[in-house]
Structure formats: structure tokens, C-alpha cells
Amino acid sequence: MTATPVGIGVDVGGTKIVLGVVHDDHSCSRLTRIETARRDPAWVVAAVTGYARELEWSLPVGVGAAGAADPEGAVHFGSFIAWNGFPLRAVLEAELGVPVFVQNDVTVAAWGEYLLDPRRRSVAVIAAGTGVGGGAVSDGVLLTGAGAAMEIGHLPVSLGESLCACGRRGCLESIASGTSVARRYAERTPDRATTRPLSSTDVVAAARNGDEVARAILAEAGAAIGEAAALIASVIDPERVVLSGGLIRGGGPEILAAARAAFARQVRVPNDRGVPIIELSTAEQDPIVIGAGMLAAARNPERAG
């Protein structure tokens, strides 16, 4: 049995776009990664239309974008691409002549994670990459709210007093994003001269080499994520909480232990099922690409289901 291509999935992140053809068995082919060259919507449109036109199939397109997507598929509030309400769905549909679906990137990642383990019908995703975002499926239904459900980056957490990009102190994102991890490490190690700006990859590598400062910063990121996971568990009662995103892919084991410890300390659920599982994403391919492609296929009027 050959898997049938049903949609194009697009992950528009802070530093790159990942595109792939998604098949009806939730697999993915022709995965392409493009480093972000310009932080404006026109560049994103050119990248997506260029990829779609190279394929011999005319497939619906699903986009998971870092930002808040409204019900019309316009994107707002992205920290990395200057969306400013850009009508991404309308522009792509006009350019490509296929149905287009646009949603927040971690929201579609939650759909991808749900499809990859549909026995558990309620799942929350916390994605720590350039920023921190969240997504959730509740009893088989993707939570979108009015467009910005599970925007968890600015949940207050008790750890630290770091100044966040939003202007407040103590937000989850100010401690647990890749950007924050790199910044906090640099602040605590001013004597370590570097020829280029530090990244979270450098911090993970330092932690693995036994650097105590790096280890502490990753543990704090994990503890903040665990604390946020406990808050989320109280609100939506997931069966599992999945950690994903670039920082987690790099430093997952170091972060997970601290996240689990903080989660266990703080989570309270009023049922006899026990507390949710908290685990790293096991998706072999980008869950945003898979979730976005499958959502586009499901909402394509020509191929319902």
C-alpha cells in the first residue's frame, strides 16, 4: 500500500521555514528547510509558492506560523516575522489556487502529536525554540479559541525575575526559550569572551561538558516548563504533555528531568487516573509540518477526512 499525498505542510519558525508533502498515513516526504532570509511576509509567501509550484501535485497547503492566526488566516503578533495582520491565507490562495489553512505553529504541532498517538485523545504541547508556545487537543478537538488559545509564552512562573521581551518580568519565555537560555548564560559568564553571539546550542554543549552554569540554566528552563505544564494540566486536563521545539531537540534530556521534577511538585488533578505523562516529542519528522499538512487535507472540500 502506497501512502497518498494529501497536503503540503509548512512550518514557519523564527529562523527557518520547513516544508514537506504530507501523506494520508501521516508520513512526510520531500522535506525542505530554508533559512529565513528576510523577516517579512512577502519572503514567506515566495518561499511557500516556490515550493508548491515545484511539485507535480496540486495539494492544499497548511501553514503553522509563529504568531497568532485569526479565523480568516491573517497572522498577528509574530515576534520574528513582521506579520502585522498579514492576510497569509488569502494571499497564498490567490497565488496558488488551492485551499490554504493557516494556524499558530504550536497549535498545529499539537494536532500532529495527536495524530501520531491518537489513543491519547487529550494532549498539550509546550514548544521551546526561539520563543515558547503551546498547543492542545482536547478529547480529539484542536483547541484554537478565538485564534490564540494556548499562547503560553507569557504565563508567569515563579522562577527568576528576568525581563521578558513583552516588558514584564518572570514570563515563561524569559527563562525557557532558546534565546533566553543563551542570553542568561552570557549574562552569568561575562568573562568568557566569544567571537560570535552565543546560541542555546552552545549552552547545551557546555552543559554536556560539565559546565555548572550551563547546567543550572537548562535546569531552570526545565523547571519553568514543568511549572507551566502543571498550570496547563489544571486548565485542560491532558493525558500527556509533550515537549518539543528546537531547544528541546537539542537539550531535551537535560531539560526534561527538571521539568518532570517541577511538574510532579506542582501538578494537582482531581481524578483517579493519575497525573499526566510529561515526555519529549517522539515525532521523527516535524510535527508542525505533519499537523499543518493534515489539517489542510481535512479542511480541503475535495477530500474531506
Ligand SMILES: [Zn+2]
Ligand atoms: Zn512576557
